[in-house]
Amino acid sequence: MKKKSKLSSVYLVLVFLILYAPIFYLMFYSFNSGGTMYHFEGFTLDWYRELFEDTRLLIIVLNTVIIALLSAVISTILGVAGALAIYYARRRRVKNTLLSLNNVLIVSPDVIIGASFLILFTIIGIKLGFVSVLLAHIAFSVPIVVIMVLPKIEEMSTSMIYAALDLGASRWDVLTKVILPYITPGIFAGFFMALTYSLDDFAVTFFVTGNGFTTLSVEIYSLARRGVSLNINALSTLLFVFTMMLVVGYYFITKRNNRPNGLGVKQ
Amino acid sequence: MKQLTRALIAVLIISLILIITVNKLNSAQGYSGGNTLTIFNWGDYIDQDLIKRFEKETGIKVIYETFDSNEAMLTKIEQGGTSYDIAIPSEYAIDKMIKENLLIPIDHSKVPNLKYIDPRFMDLSFDPKNKYSVPYFWGTVGIAYNKAMIGDIEITSWDDLWDPKFKNQILIVDGAREVMGMSLNSLGYSLNDTNEKHLIEAKEKLDLLTPNIKAIVGDEIRMLLETEEAGIGLVWSGVAQEIMWENEDVEYVVPEEGSNLWFDNMVIPKTSKNPEAAHQFINFMLDPEIAAQNTEYVGYSTPNKGALEYMDEEVISDERFYPDEELTSKLEVYENLGKRMLAYYNDLFLEFKMHPK
Numbered sequence: 001m002k003k004k005s006k007l008s009s010v011y012l013v014l015v016f017l018i019l020y021a022p023i024f025y026l027m028f029y030s031f032n033s034g035g036t037m038y039h040f041e042g043f044t045l046d047w048y049r050e051l052f053e054d055t056r057l058l059i060i061v062l063n064t065v066i067i068a069l070l071s072a073v074i075s076t077i078l079g080v081a082g083a084l085a086i087y088y089a090r091r092r093r094v095k096n097t098l099l100s101l102n103n104v105l106i107v108s109p110d111v112i113i114g115a116s117f118l119i120l121f122t123i124i125g126i127k128l129g130f131v132s133v134l135l136a137h138i139a140f141s142v143p144i145v146v147i148m149v150l151p152k153i154e155e156m157s158t159s160m161i162y163a164a165l166d167l168g169a170s171r172w173d174v175l176t177k178v179i180l181p182y183i184t185p186g187i188f189a190g191f192f193m194a195l196t197y198s199l200d201d202f203a204v205t206f207f208v209t210g211n212g213f214t215t216l217s218v219e220i221y222s223l224a225r226r227g228v229s230l231n232i233n234a235l236s237t238l239l240f241v242f243t244m245m246l247v248v249g250y251y252f253i254t255k256r257n258n259r260p261n262g263l264g265v266k267q
Numbered sequence: 268m269k270q271l272t273r274a275l276i277a278v279l280i281i282s283l284i285l286i287i288t289v290n291k292l293n294s295a296q297g298y299s300g301g302n303t304l305t306i307f308n309w310g311d312y313i314d315q316d317l318i319k320r321f322e323k324e325t326g327i328k329v330i331y332e333t334f335d336s337n338e339a340m341l342t343k344i345e346q347g348g349t350s351y352d353i354a355i356p357s358e359y360a361i362d363k364m365i366k367e368n369l370l371i372p373i374d375h376s377k378v379p380n381l382k383y384i385d386p387r388f389m390d391l392s393f394d395p396k397n398k399y400s401v402p403y404f405w406g407t408v409g410i411a412y413n414k415a416m417i418g419d420i421e422i423t424s425w426d427d428l429w430d431p432k433f434k435n436q437i438l439i440v441d442g443a444r445e446v447m448g449m450s451l452n453s454l455g456y457s458l459n460d461t462n463e464k465h466l467i468e469a470k471e472k473l474d475l476l477t478p479n480i481k482a483i484v485g486d487e488i489r490m491l492l493e494t495e496e497a498g499i500g501l502v503w504s505g506v507a508q509e510i511m512w513e514n515e516d517v518e519y520v521v522p523e524e525g526s527n528l529w530f531d532n533m534v535i536p537k538t539s540k541n542p543e544a545a546h547q548f549i550n551f552m553l554d555p556e557i558a559a560q561n562t563e564y565v566g567y568s569t570p571n572k573g574a575l576e577y578m579d580e581e582v583i584s585d586e587r588f589y590p591d592e593e594l595t596s597k598l599e600v601y602e603n604l605g606k607r608m609l610a611y612y613n614d615l616f617l618e619f620k621m622h623p624k
Contacts (some may be wrong), residue, residue, distance in 0.1 A: 036513060038494050055292055056331065062289045069282045073275065092297045122346045184270060210349040211304055212330035222310040222333035229311070
């Protein structure tokens with residue numbers, strides 16, 4: 001590999017600075033005793049204390065996490081099944097059509113998805129609240145999981161499956177002992193993608209929350225109208241740290257997966 | 268496979284623990300009981316201590332939810348699927364909700380504290396006889412200006428804004444009614460004027476203002492004025508109050524030609540499951556002492572005459588937020604001008620926005 005020029009590393013640092021500056025700016029002011037976002041007066045942890053005393057906000061945070069975890073798990077299961085179905089579609093035309101239909105859902109604007117869910121839920125009489133948000137999140141996460149898992153299946157050699165069948169494995173055995181272990185990294189990637197999509201989704205959630213149930217992004221948006229109080233900064237800081245931990249956790253999981261394992265399916 | 272199953276079980280266990288925690292928290296707050304009241308309000312627009320007090324006094328548990336614009340609130344209520352017992356929209360949205368039959372009439376016999384509301388703020392065009400709504404807060408549209416930044420000039424009228432001294436100094440809110448209203452008022456017309464000649468005249472006058480305008484902005488106007496990005500802003504009184512808390516150099520004035528008078532009123536949506544509790548809540552909020560405490564927290568102007576007695580002399584004698592009779596007689600509520608006229612207002616405003624600087 002060519003030696004990296006100085007210019008390119010400066011560029012890299014600059015880009016990361018620009019990307020992270022707003023987040024650190026926000027985190028920095030969460031310790032401001034002055035109460036505003038442009039004049040730092042002194043260090044305080046008051047905003048964090050206020051945060052933990054606000055049970056309503058705490059419930060909203062927990063609800064957001066519950067929705068994210070459940071929708072990620074369910075959409076991962078559905079997405080893996082979907083990806084397998086697309087993989088096993090015999091005719092090329094069918095396969096491409098299915099894949100395109102899946103991709104359309106990813107690129108279509110959130111606002112439209114949200115509005116159509118709102119209309120759908122009111123027509124079939126699902127009350128807006130926990131269930132409606134969960135269903136909506138599952139729906140927009142499934143295509144993402146499919147996209148994350150499919151390449152992993154495609155790269156798997158078919159001879160492995162035939163070998164397993166030849167050796168007397170049942171269809172179920174092939175699925176659980178060959179395919180799933182092989183695509184595990186893809187499944188985890190899909191799960192974490194779904195998790196983060198659900199955690200930070202605003203547009204879709206905005207339409208389908210109601211009856212006292214709300215998620216963090218929607219709540220922050222409502223609060224921001226009257227000027228964000230610094231406990232939102234404190235909350236964002238905690239969320240950022242939490243996400244960082246997720247990313248680090250994900251890193252270690254993938255690292256462990258890349259070590260050769262007993263199944264001998266490493267490329 | 269083993270790894271996947273383990274991960275799946277871990278996630279499910281975590282979710283279960285979280286769900287149990289939320290339920291515990293909810294029941295500790297009493298949200299799970301039957302006797303609840305769901306309030307749909309602007310973000311940070313009530314003193315939360317009062318909600319706790321209401322819960323303690325009546326045994327009704329309050330679920331509190333917020334919205335960020337009248338339009339968002341309207342969509343949620345129109346679509347159904349929600350059961351808000353109290354909502355607090357602005358007057359033009361109330362007008363719309365009444366026409367679309369989305370509100371339950373308020374039983375005045377259940378709201379005896381209605382007598383404390385200043386008669387000036389009752390029986391207005393958007394809700395005759397206050398059949399459907401009760402005033403929560405009110406305010407004006409006016410000019411916020413930074414004394415330190417624009418020099419020792421006192422702004423008293425809309426016309427002052429056209430002064431060439433203020434080149435590139437003025438921020439205005441992105442609202443057709445507000446901006447057109449400013450121009451109409453400065454010409455001596457009503458801000459509900461429907462005479463097309465007057466409207467075109469107003470638009471042409473606005474075009475002359477463009478050299479002075481720095482930007483047309485949304486809610487961020489508050490922060491921009493606080494941080495002295497511009498010296499002058501066309502704002503609502505509530506926003507001005509918040510700016511003045513943060514920046515002492517800022518002054519607010521309701522121009523002498525007259526201006527807009529706006530309201531946020533409490534209403535009971537049709538979808539309400541507990542109108543009884545909603546009436547109790549409205550009556551509770553109208554109690555002079557409670558209204559005074561809430562006003563102190565929110566900082567907008569209260570329509571509650573009784574509450575004024577419990578408030579600081581300094582606050583209620585502040586002519587900027589509690590203007591005298593003479594000025595209030597010049598304030599007008601936005602009337603619903605009908606779809607065609609509103610579109611015309613919007614068109615003119617759009618043309619003004621496109622006017623080259």
